[in-house]
Amino acid sequence: MTTKSVITIERHIIEAERQYPEATGAFSNILSDVAFAAKMIAKEVRRAGLADILGYTGEVNVQGEDVKKLDEYAHEVIFKALDHTGHLCGMASEEVEDFIPIPDRFPTGKYCVLFDPLDGSSNIEANVSVGTIFSVHRKISDHERGCAEDCLQPGYKQIAAGYVVYGSSTMLVYTTGNGVHGFTLEPSIGEFLLSHPDIRIPSPGQRIFSANEGNYRNWSAGQRALVDHLKGVDGTNPKPFSARYIGSLVADFHRNLLYGGFFMYPADSKSPNGKLRLLYEAAPLAMIAEQAGGRASTGFTRINEIEPTSLHQRTPLYIGSAEYVELAEQFLAQDAQHAADPADALVAVGAGA
Numbered sequence: 390m391t392t393k394s395v396i397t398i399e400r401h402i403i404e405a406e407r408q409y410p411e412a413t414g415a416f417s418n419i420l421s422d423v424a425f426a427a428k429m430i431a432k433e434v435r436r437a438g439l440a441d442i443l444g445y446t447g448e449v450n451v452q453g454e455d456v457k458k459l460d461e462y463a464h465e466v467i468f469k470a471l472d473h474t475g476h477l478c479g480m481a482s483e484e485v486e487d488f489i490p491i492p493d494r495f496p497t498g499k500y501c502v503l504f505d506p507l508d509g510s511s512n513i514e515a516n517v518s519v520g521t522i523f524s525v526h527r528k529i530s531d532h533e534r535g536c537a538e539d540c541l542q543p544g545y546k547q548i549a550a551g552y553v554v555y556g557s558s559t560m561l562v563y564t565t566g567n568g569v570h571g572f573t574l575e576p577s578i579g580e581f582l583l584s585h586p587d588i589r590i591p592s593p594g595q596r597i598f599s600a601n602e603g604n605y606r607n608w609s610a611g612q613r614a615l616v617d618h619l620k621g622v623d624g625t626n627p628k629p630f631s632a633r634y635i636g637s638l639v640a641d642f643h644r645n646l647l648y649g650g651f652f653m654y655p656a657d658s659k660s661p662n663g664k665l666r667l668l669y670e671a672a673p674l675a676m677i678a679e680q681a682g683g684r685a686s687t688g689f690t691r692i693n694e695i696e697p698t699s700l701h702q703r704t705p706l707y708i709g710s711a712e713y714v715e716l717a718e719q720f721l722a723q724d725a726q727h728a729a730d731p732a733d734a735l736v737a738v739g740a741g742a
């Protein structure tokens with residue numbers, strides 16, 4: 390059986406970096422180190438049922454979520470793969486409340502990495518696809534060794550973003566602003582090989598929407614109207630969409646990236662800012678979506694124009710095929726019309742349900 394390509398991710402990164410004569414290789418190293426960490430995590434995910442890595446650690450993270458052993462393991466692996474290289478001035482992780490400085494015994498560098506070490510934690514035990522999401526920024530602060538300011542940058546300033554899906558195969562998808570490229574892990578040689586060069590979200594994409602409709606009663610009027618329209622129950626849509634919801638953001642996003650469609654985690658009366666985190670979930674996927682010809686919005690604003698104020702801030706998210714994200718914005722505009730402040734529309738609906 391012939392393998393499709395022999396372009397490893399390391400070679401792909403180095404070739405991409407050749408376009409920048411001033412490049413030092415530091416950036417390539419960071420992406421290679423993330424790819425290495427992904428291999429380590431993939432190894433544990435693959436044998437999760439056999440290893441003592443299922444279940445909870447007993448800790449509660451800054452999100453108020455019970456920490457899964459795989460969340461913690463993935464966090465440690467990524468941290469340790471990046472902390473000693475001399476390329477970073479710090480990190481931020483879903484699993485750690487504050488900015489993560491580089492240990493004093495190691496030199497620092499001019500980049501910072503933000504990551505969701507294990508995305509889709511609720512699916513781990515059920516052997517459903519989970520993932521890792523990462524975002525890379527340049528150091529901007531005057532702080533000698535880096536500080537939270539270096540992580541609190543709007544998404545359009547990202548210099549790279551990517552994710553890993555631990556599914557039927559392990560795939561790493563990344564962008565440095567020159568298109569979106571997918572690599573599949575060849576377990577027999579432990580190499581990520583280029584399998585999906587230059588990914589573009591099909592347009593018009595498949596008529597697929599992903600949302601947790603269990604939250605319907607807490608949704609705004611505009612959000613309900615949108616989903617009613619997608620399902621063709623408002624009488625104005627002769628071609629209803631299909632619903633697909635895995636419950637792992639990375640896996641839902643990945644499917645929509647390849648097939649078209651869109652994912653949404655709206656704000657609602659219980660979570661006025663939505664559930665997903667801006668800096669290490671929404672913003673990196675937004676960079677990929679835009680690079681692949683799609684869009685990412687809060688329903689009102691481009692995700693990557695949001696000026697972040699805190700490491701773990703949440704945002705409503707509509708992401709995928711551009712035409713479907715625009716459709717969502719049109720329905721949500723109804724909420725803004727009905728209420729001076731969109732949040733009022735949310736509360737009004739939720740409370741009355």
Ligand SMILES: O=P(O)(O)OC[C@H]1O[C@](O)(COP(=O)(O)O)[C@@H](O)[C@@H]1O
Pocket residue numbers: 483505507508509510511601636637638639664
């Ligand atoms: O169970 P819900 O409310 O639908 O939320 C599912 C969403 O929460 C998440 O699991 C949150 O991410 P983490 O697992 O990294 O905390 C997303 O992957 C997913 O899209």
Ligand SMILES: [Mg+2]
Pocket residue numbers: 505507508509638670
């Ligand atoms: Mg997540």
Ligand SMILES: [Mg+2]
Pocket residue numbers: 460483505506507508509510
């Ligand atoms: Mg997570």
